[in-house]
Amino acid sequence: MQRGKISFGKIQLNINQPPDGPNADANEDGKESGSSGGGGFKKMDKQQMIRQIEDVAEDLESQHLKEVMGISGFGRKAAQVFDINEQIAKAKITRPGVEKKREVPEQEEEDVIGPLPPAAVEDSKQGCKDEATNKVEDSDDDCSSDEDSDDEQSLSKRIPYTHEVQMQHGSRAVLALAGDPSGARLVSGSIDYDMCFWDFVGMDSSMRSFRQLQPCENHPIRSLQYSVTGEMILVISGNAQAKVLDRDGFEKLECCKGDQYISDMSRTKGHVAQLTSGCWHPFNREQFLTAALDGTLRIWQGLKAKEQCQVIKTRAIGGLRTNASSCNFNRDATLIAAGCVDGSIQTWDTRKMFVNTTHCVRGAHQKGAEITSIVFSYMGQQLATRSNDETMKLWDLRKFKQPLNTWNNLYSRYDTTDCCFSPDDRLLVTGESLPKDQAEANLYFYSTKSFQEVQRIPVSNSHVVKTLWHPKLNQLFVSCGNGTIKCLYDEKRSIRGATLCVVKTHRKRQQMEMVGISQIITPHALPLFRQEKSRSSRKKMEKARMDPVKSKRPDLPITSGQGGRVASSGGTLSSYVIRNLGLSKRVDDDQDPREAILKYAKDAAENPYWIAPAYKVTQPKAIFSEKLPTDTEPSTKKPRTEADN
Structure with missing residues (x-):
């Protein structure tokens, strides 16, 4: 029986070609397959075969397709079971130009060497339909995701203010507020000289600070800021010397004070007037900047430096001296900006000399009104200023x-009222002092693109001084004029921070009663009335340990007894032998041994057991020694004389 033969040649991968083409007719008739299959081995001479094999070997794209199609060579190993849809998907990933090649005419398409499975065309058609439906679904998903992103981008929903927690610092206005970069701690300083440390991990729902101190004695705390690593805190107070504390509040550095009798402020070692503001370097953990009412900004380097390393002078119109009320670094530390009392904004490039300003805007705010805050955006392209002239500018x-x-109309009473950007730079936040005709002070949120008011949140019945939007916690901390600190957060969008404290219940501590003991020292008192000398606690503890009553020593284990009964005395080996081996009855060790023996004399005489039976035959009657008569007693002993010697 003669069967049809399959010849191998160049087969074009025409996915859109119907199965009833000329190749299909040729495959049905084995004899015609060699002529209509694109040229078989029978009608090819050797040179053409060699030329085709060389073309195939040189064509890297076809070799790659062979690997993708799962065909390693001619013969039985070439006919492998594979999924055409999976191979087409792989070819899309490895060859991004496949989709474009579908629009090219058939003669320009790339040839594939190897047999095409009979169900390849149907599978390819089904794969094309699936891909088309997937594209439609993907486009629908993209549209829905865009709608969701539009909803998420609504600015009012980005503000975390659904819940509120209150922390009580004291009774006076809280002028300074700073958060740890990691979001674990918060520090606050007030006008009553106190500085409080708040630890969110250790606090419970009572929201109490774990440490309170006065780092600058009788000077109000004007500004606080954590370093970039969170290890140190910069304290700006009402005096001329800034301080650096460690994480737990211990002093690490106190800046030196300059000589107030020197007119040239660049020749003094430090500030000579009250500090107004200060900040850390964005990425140098040992460098910080301070501003004071002596008309200078000073850059300090290191914790052991005795004087500043750079002095920047702020100048008014005509070269006169003006004081800086606020200062700050930008995010990459290339600019230093200062807001001055004369209403000007001045900046300096840190890569150049600090002689001339890089930017100087005269009349940015009203003259004589302090610029209480100057803040760079996170992107570094925008700058926000807040002033006591009831304005905030971008x-x-x-x-x-x-x-x-x-x-406008942002009333402010404190010279430390600030503003801040949201973590995505889309919102600008500031607070207001309480006007006379209002019941509560508000927190304002403005858009940095449309400049419209997005939200207004009433905070307290007192002034709003400081505002801190922590980027990692996504929580708002607001300090008020009545000594309270309010934390606004969202349960879904905020993490850690105050959310760790509200779930912890407050436990009351047990009250401990302590009685003081007064000691009267009488060195010449009689021994009966003499009191013991006060000893150290260790000696008292050792003495009390030896006392079984004070140490509450338990009863010692029983070491003597028999049959569940405790012996009154006797724990030696002899008493044990006598009690168990020698006698059947119990013998008390505390009685007279003579009486104990004589009480058995009558019984021993009547019923002898040990000695008497042995002498019963030879000596039936026992003979005992008797006392001599008194007459035969010898006379008094004669004294010894010399003749006897």
């Missing part, structure tokens, strides 16, 4: 002559 560093927008 500036673009690329066009620094005019502000982008000005917000």
Whole structure:
């Protein structure tokens, strides 16, 4: 029986070709397969075969397709079971130009060497339909995800203010507030000289600080800030010397004070007037910046430095001296910005000499009104300033002559009232002092793009001084004029921080009663009335340990007894032998041994057991020694004389 033969040649991968083409007719008739299959081995001469084999070997793309199709060579190993849809998907990933090649005519498509499975065309059609449906579904998913992202991007929903927690610092206004970069701790300073440390991990729902101290004696705390690593805290107070504390509040550095009788402030070792502001370097943990009312900004380097390393002078119109009320670094530490009392904003490039300003905007705010805060955005392209002239302005560093927008009617009583950016730079937040005609002070949220008011949150019936939006916790901390600190957070969007404290219940401590003992020292008192000398606690403890009553010593184990009964005395080996081996009855060791023996004399005489039976035959009657008569007693002993010697 003659069967049809399959010849191998160049087969084009035409996925869209119907199964009833000329190749299908040729495959049905084995004899015609060699002629209509694109050229078989019978009609090919050797040179053409060699030329085709060389072309195939040189064609790297076809070799790659062979590996993708799972065909390693001619013969039985070439006919492997594989999924055409999976192979097409792999070819899409490895060859990004496959989809574009589908639009090219058939003659320009790349040839594939090897047999094509009979169900390949149907599978490829089904794969194309599946891909089309997947594209439609993906486009629908993209549209829905875009809608969700639009909902998430609504600015009012980005503000974490659904829940509120209150912390009590004291009774006076809280002027300074700073958060640890990791979000584990918070520090606050007030006008009553106190500085409180708050630990979110150790606090419970009572929200009490774990440490309170006065680092600068009788000076109010104006500004606080953690270093970039969170190891140290910069304390700016009302005196001329800034301090650096460690994480637990212990002093690490106190800046030196300058000579107030020297007119040139660049020749003094430190500030000579009250500090107004200060901040850490963004990425140098030992460098910080301070501003004071002596008309200078000073850069300090290291914790052992006795004087500053750089002095920057703020100048008014005409070269006169003006004081800086706020200062700050930008995010990459290339600019230093200062807000001055004369209403000007001045910046310096840290890569150049601090002689001339990089930017100087005169009349940025009202003259004589302090610029209480100057903050760079996280992207570094925008700058926000807050002033006591009841305004807040947003500036673009690329066009620094005019502000982008000005917000008015923001009443402020404190020279430390600040503003801050949201972590995504889309919102600008500030607080207001309580006006006379209002019941509560508000927290304002403005958009940095549309400049519209997004949200207004009433905070307290007192002034709002400091505002801190922590980027890692996504929580808002607001300090008030009545000594309270309020934390606003969202249960879904906020993490750690105050959310760890509200779930912990407050446990009351047991009250301990302590009675003081007064000691009267009488060195010449009689021994009867003499008191013991006061000893150390260790000696008292050792003495009490030896006393069985004070140490509450338990009863010692029983070491003597028999049959469950405790012997009154006797724990030796002899008493044990007598009690168990020698006698059947119990013998008390505390009685007279003579009486104990004589009480058996009558019984021993009547019923002898040990000695009498042995002498019963030879000596039936016992003979005992008797006393001599008194007459035969010898006379008194004669004294010894010399003749006897």
